[in-house]
Amino acid sequence: MHTAHITIMGLGNLLWADEGFGVRAAEQLFARYQLPANVDVVDGGTQGLLLLPYVEEADRLILFDAIDFGLTPGTLKVYHDDAVPAYLTAKKMSLHQTGFSEVLALADLKGNLPGQIVLIGVQPVQLEDYGGSLTDAVRAQLEPAIALAVQQLQDWGVSLSPRQDDDRLNHASLDMQRYEDERPSAELACRIGDDRVLQGEG
Template identity: 60%
Template sequence: MHTQSSSVLILGIGNLLWADEGFGVRCVEALDAAWQFGAEVTVMDGGTQGLYLLPYVTEARRLIVFDAVDYGLEPGTMRLVEDGEVPRFMGAKKMSLHQTGFQEVLASAQMLDRLPESMLLIGVQPVELDDFGGSLRAVVRACIEPAVAHAVARLRRWGVSVEPRADAVLRLNDVALAMDAYEAGRPPPEAACRHGDLRFVTTSGET
């Protein structure tokens, strides 16, 4: 394992547009809005970037990842996975391309002998993924606060400076993607288009 860096990387991965796949991103947004950290900490919406995340992972000594993970458990169940078990769980029962991509990131970091020496995956069993433009289901959304609390506790155990922010505002993404704003613009379930979000779909000939 490499030891040249003392940095900490906190990643939320997933896709906000596909219901519970957005869990990881919503967690890292909530963490960054509520807490501030020492200069050694990088907080990132990793989205579905896959191998583009490799330079960040290989420079980190410690890694925390938020994600929706198919553990084969009851929907809404949160589970923490640590260190050498993290790559195995990221590769099991892949739900989407973003997990394939992040498994490749971890495998590449391991081949380079630059895998973070401490890793924590904070994952929740999703309820619904096949709902384009949909929001987190209630039991998954309820896991955001405890997931963030687990991350804060681990950071403090690692000796990282963690302090409450005076102003809880969205910093990682555009305000239009904030959970409240995003959900306010979503049609009710019975009227929503499951093949696309009509807020972003135009008819033929429109620009």
């Protein structure tokens, strides 16, 4: 009997405030639960078409992302299957969404789209804050988002147990608390982008 390969993927950019929601949710789920061998957790970041192999290998896919649904900031929404590509392309906030909608389209064209796709998305509050962490309203949705993913996994027959080691999805330097503690003040660091790049544009 075939055991379904499940991929849980966090999308987004940790450097731009609420854009980091998807990656933070994936990180915390990975840190909290020991997952069976058929379940992978991936920091998809903003890699676009480079994520195609991860999508094609999955029988079922759970996505965490910050999406502009046009709703009240901080709103958490869940979409399934055919509705997922539509919301990834409805109102693009960043290049990663363009890239990932293309990933799904290409996987579909090749006949390798996962049989089930679940998007757990949050309406962002703030994006234009370079080096910023999650806003309070979006941070408050991390726990509900993880709970939704856990429930979905259980519905798919996945058995979860608490993680017994201190393994993490990303390098320790990206830990959210450390990221916030070491963040320079607005006086010391440009908050609208990398100052080195911005100076070059001038």
